[in-house]
Amino acid sequence: MPRKxxxxxxxxxxxxxxxxxxxxxxxxxxxxxxxxxxxxxKILVLLPTISKKVLTQQLKELDNDQLIIRKSYNEIPPRxxxxxxxxxxxxLPILRELSLWTADTFPEIEFEKCRIE
Amino acid sequence: MPRKxxxxxxxxxxxxxxxxxxxxxxxxxxxxxxxxxxxxxKILVLLPTISKKVLTQQLKELDNDQLIIRKSYNEIPPRxxxxxxxxxxxxLPILRELSLWTADTFPEIEFEKCRIE
DNA sequence: AAAAGTGGTAACCCAAAAGTAACTTATGCC
DNA sequence: GGCATAAGTTACTTTTGGGTTACCACTTTT
Numbered sequence: 001m002p003r004k005x006x007x008x009x010x011x012x013x014x015x016x017x018x019x020x021x022x023x024x025x026x027x028x029x030x031x032x033x034x035x036x037x038x039x040x041x042k043i044l045v046l047l048p049t050i051s052k053k054v055l056t057q058q059l060k061e062l063d064n065d066q067l068i069i070r071k072s073y074n075e076i077p078p079r080x081x082x083x084x085x086x087x088x089x090x091x092l093p094i095l096r097e098l099s100l101w102t103a104d105t106f107p108e109i110e111f112e113k114c115r116i117e
Numbered sequence: 118m119p120r121k122x123x124x125x126x127x128x129x130x131x132x133x134x135x136x137x138x139x140x141x142x143x144x145x146x147x148x149x150x151x152x153x154x155x156x157x158x159k160i161l162v163l164l165p166t167i168s169k170k171v172l173t174q175q176l177k178e179l180d181n182d183q184l185i186i187r188k189s190y191n192e193i194p195p196r197x198x199x200x201x202x203x204x205x206x207x208x209l210p211i212l213r214e215l216s217l218w219t220a221d222t223f224p225e226i227e228f229e230k231c232r233i234e
Numbered sequence: 235a236a237a238a239g240t241g242g243t244a245a246c247c248c249a250a251a252a253g254t255a256a257c258t259t260a261t262g263c264c
Numbered sequence: 265g266g267c268a269t270a271a272g273t274t275a276c277t278t279t280t281g282g283g284t285t286a287c288c289a290c291t292t293t294t
Contacts, residue, residue, distance in 0.1 A: 017219045022144075024139075027131045170282085174282090197241060
């Protein structure tokens with residue numbers, strides 16, 4: 001069964017973008033890291049409803065896609081910091097615009113709607 | 118069990134944005150519609166691997182979120198056209214930037230990677 | 235009378251994503 | 265010796281998203 005492709009060539013890049021950041025947690029994580037490096041445990045606290053397992057997973061994928069950098073200090077107990085890479089930084093303005101767009105376009109949304117459960 | 122919220126207030130809008138367009142098909146559909154209104158059947162042809170059910174679903178959600186407009190002509194056989202709304206149009210430049218970002222940041226990706234299966 | 239054309243819906247299925255809870259590792263501290 | 269600590273991992277369950285197939289409604293065409 002031959003595989004098929006989307007016709008619009010630009011769609012390709014959009015698909016890829018969504019593969020990279022189009023899920024429940026990644027854009028938020030990137031947003032959080034825009035304030036500077038954060039330790040694993042700190043992110044866990046800032047995102048009170050994410051599970052350890054999923055956070056690990058998301059960070060690993062972001063690291064693989066080179067949007068963030070994982071810095072592991074060789075200490076006991078462990079200390080690991082995550083920060084945005086160059087690639088990650090260049091994504092920030094776009095996320096910011098998206099954020100503004102949402103605020104402008106859906107002024108009625110409230111905190112209520114942004115439950116992360 | 119009390120629900121909790123993300124701390125960063127900006128995250129709220131990002132979460133909402135991702136709820137609206139952060140899935141497999143919606144950004145592509147929006148992209149397709151940037152060329153002008155399209156009939157249901159035409160979209161099905163342009164996205165050879167989407168199923169009728171899912172397309173219906175996605176279009177309904179995009180319509181509910183007022184990113185697109187559904188125009189149903191009272192004819193037999195039915196004719197329904199979908200086109201971008203004002204809100205949808207204002208999203209386009211951002212999608213375009215995201216598209217450029219991906220192309221710049223991951224120059225190595227090829228069509229190969231954009232299989233939609 | 236039967237088939238074709240169009241935009242659906244309903245019932246069912248599967249794989250992937252996300253969530254939960256317990257366990258691990260290596261050290262310093264009491 | 266026993267506990268705390270941080271950043272995980274493992275095994276398991278639940279939820280969700282997307283997919284398949286069949287069917288419908290109404291008219292025109294054959």
